[in-house]
Amino acid sequence: MPEFLQFAFSGLTVGAIYALVALGFTLIYNASGVIYFAQGEFVMLGGMVTVFAHAAGMPLPLAALTALVTAVVIGLTLYKFAIEPARGASAVSLIIITIGASILLRGVTSIVFDKNFHSLPPYAGGEPWIVGGAALLPQSIIVLAGAAAIVAALWYFLTRTLTGKAVLATAANRLAARLVGINTNAVVGLSFAVSAAIGAIGGILMTPITFTSYDSGTLLALKGFAAAMLGGMGNPIGAVVGGLAVGLLEAFSAGYISSSYKDAVAFLVILGVLFVMPNGLFGRSGVERV
Amino acid sequence: MTTYLRRSLPRLMAAAAFIVAAGAAHAEIKIGAVLSVTGPASFLGDPEKKTLEMYVADINAKGGVNGEKINLIVYDDAGNPNQARTFGTRLIEQDKVDALLAGSTTATTMAIIPLAEEAKIPFINFAGAVQAVFPVKPYVFKTPHTDLMACEKIFEDLKKRGLTKIGIISGKDAFGASMLQQCMTVTAKYGIEVLHQETYGPSDTDMTPQLTNIKGKAGIQAVVNPGFGQGPAIVTRNYKQLDIKVPLYESHGVGSKQYIELAGAAAEGVRLPASALLVADKLPDNDPQKKVVVEYKATYEKNTGQPVSTFGGHAYDGLMILVDAIKRAKSTDKAKVRDAIEATKNFMGTGGVVNMSPTDHLGLDLSAFRMLEIKNGDWTLAN
Numbered sequence: 106m107p108e109f110l111q112f113a114f115s116g117l118t119v120g121a122i123y124a125l126v127a128l129g130f131t132l133i134y135n136a137s138g139v140i141y142f143a144q145g146e147f148v149m150l151g152g153m154v155t156v157f158a159h160a161a162g163m164p165l166p167l168a169a170l171t172a173l174v175t176a177v178v179i180g181l182t183l184y185k186f187a188i189e190p191a192r193g194a195s196a197v198s199l200i201i202i203t204i205g206a207s208i209l210l211r212g213v214t215s216i217v218f219d220k221n222f223h224s225l226p227p228y229a230g231g232e233p234w235i236v237g238g239a240a241l242l243p244q245s246i247i248v249l250a251g252a253a254a255i256v257a258a259l260w261y262f263l264t265r266t267l268t269g270k271a272v273l274a275t276a277a278n279r280l281a282a283r284l285v286g287i288n289t290n291a292v293v294g295l296s297f298a299v300s301a302a303i304g305a306i307g308g309i310l311m312t313p314i315t316f317t318s319y320d321s322g323t324l325l326a327l328k329g330f331a332a333a334m335l336g337g338m339g340n341p342i343g344a345v346v347g348g349l350a351v352g353l354l355e356a357f358s359a360g361y362i363s364s365s366y367k368d369a370v371a372f373l374v375i376l377g378v379l380f381v382m383p384n385g386l387f388g389r390s391g392v393e394r395v
Numbered sequence: 396m397t398t399y400l401r402r403s404l405p406r407l408m409a410a411a412a413f414i415v416a417a418g419a420a421h422a423e424i425k426i427g428a429v430l431s432v433t434g435p436a437s438f439l440g441d442p443e444k445k446t447l448e449m450y451v452a453d454i455n456a457k458g459g460v461n462g463e464k465i466n467l468i469v470y471d472d473a474g475n476p477n478q479a480r481t482f483g484t485r486l487i488e489q490d491k492v493d494a495l496l497a498g499s500t501t502a503t504t505m506a507i508i509p510l511a512e513e514a515k516i517p518f519i520n521f522a523g524a525v526q527a528v529f530p531v532k533p534y535v536f537k538t539p540h541t542d543l544m545a546c547e548k549i550f551e552d553l554k555k556r557g558l559t560k561i562g563i564i565s566g567k568d569a570f571g572a573s574m575l576q577q578c579m580t581v582t583a584k585y586g587i588e589v590l591h592q593e594t595y596g597p598s599d600t601d602m603t604p605q606l607t608n609i610k611g612k613a614g615i616q617a618v619v620n621p622g623f624g625q626g627p628a629i630v631t632r633n634y635k636q637l638d639i640k641v642p643l644y645e646s647h648g649v650g651s652k653q654y655i656e657l658a659g660a661a662a663e664g665v666r667l668p669a670s671a672l673l674v675a676d677k678l679p680d681n682d683p684q685k686k687v688v689v690e691y692k693a694t695y696e697k698n699t700g701q702p703v704s705t706f707g708g709h710a711y712d713g714l715m716i717l718v719d720a721i722k723r724a725k726s727t728d729k730a731k732v733r734d735a736i737e738a739t740k741n742f743m744g745t746g747g748v749v750n751m752s753p754t755d756h757l758g759l760d761l762s763a764f765r766m767l768e769i770k771n772g773d774w775t776l777a778n
Binding site: 107108111112114115116118119122215220221222223224231233239240242311314315316318320321324356357359360364365367368 | 433438567636
């Protein structure tokens, strides 16, 4: 039983990070139909900027805030100068643009900062708590709580505020949204800013556990994308469930089956699910509105 | 056809003359380096590049080798074996180098070996794994200790402490996989019994499931972690987090201060085999290696402002062995330089005493490794 709990803790911590990346994918996909492969780089930026701002003498909260603002500014800049001008382009072109953007971000980060791995001190003590015989790091709780808080805030924003409803309206039908007076360009820009912020927060929270380096975003984007697909592209609940599921799958297959095949097992299960449910666990079926 | 030839012949001759003249005007020793300066193995390639540039500039300032300046050409393969091969080809065919000091990782080295063998170019590499020089290939040499030696050193220490039942958690990258394989070949020699084995991916961020299984296995007296990069740092942290009491042994792949920084307090008490360079200041004065390691450490730290790692030391050893061989061969003739490298005897490097032979293109023995223990965030000699 302690083993089971330990695997679950491990899976939930890693899964919460995947969930945050998947949420970023979802938000942008909803608002603009773009699959934004640079999403992982914002996680990396959140971690790297915090590390270097902290190393430069800033107190941790200020460093984290700096990282958040930097990520949002870069997210908006990328949207303004890379995504928006290519609005009419095909999905494939847009995906290639986002991959290009992610390579650019990685390259610039490696030059501006460095190519080493970095860590941050844990925010709430490094000693693990023992729960039912399994060790749980306070930082893992912080990552999970942070993910939960973001999901709650996002839910509130999307369903209880006018701006949030404008995002949903744009997602549902951009033309109709424009007809009722919503500035859809601003809404799409906002969704890029918010998803950059979500990514950065993920990076800030996870760095004490997972370390960060200029190229740590690539794998996260891949896992986050898998999570978003599993949950159903475009569904925020699906993104969270998908992220946690991928994390748990990895942990349990590493623990119970074989650590050599844990990624293979996780992806096999995802493929299996998508085979039966092509739109993912919570995906909308592809009904065309006429 | 004949008219074409007649017309172009003078031009061809002029071109040939120009190439010959250019060659004569630049009598220099060309050394090509393909290193993983960026990417996941940058902690290997970066100090190697800095070391080579630093010491080549130093040698040139002092008049070069045999009166000729060294021209060092460095390419960055970013840890990618495909790029390593491309740059290796470029160095050999386009830059026409006299020797290669290349290969920061086992994977990139293995990509360059066939090129060097085919072109018959002396090639000293910085790969950790034993495959780089075993079986012996005529033109391939290496300076870092092998993973097999690291295993033997670890097992020797385990045996001394009476710990014979171990668990192994290894990285799935080329280095981790090779070291695991080498470790398994010498378990019987030291009476070591491996009760449980786990692996992790090179960019995994959590190894608690694997370590939980090791913790749950009854009778394990120590854990060995063959791997390099950030993986071992996460293993070390998770190890502490799960409160596993038995001693943890890391490999020589973590021999840089970055490991201690990343693993933090969890690194306390971790043991690893490494070169004397890491404990340069703590060596007794009568240690024959003390002079060379203290000098290299001081030079590196003064020039780069960064703490010394064993990896830059491997590049130093490679460069010095090559320069020494070129001096003894009194030319850059590739076959003569190769013979001279193979005849290297009693060379005191940062990695230990090097005695090459036709059957040993590494030339180090187990005494070159020191067993270190991390205490108070620093390397110390374990007793």
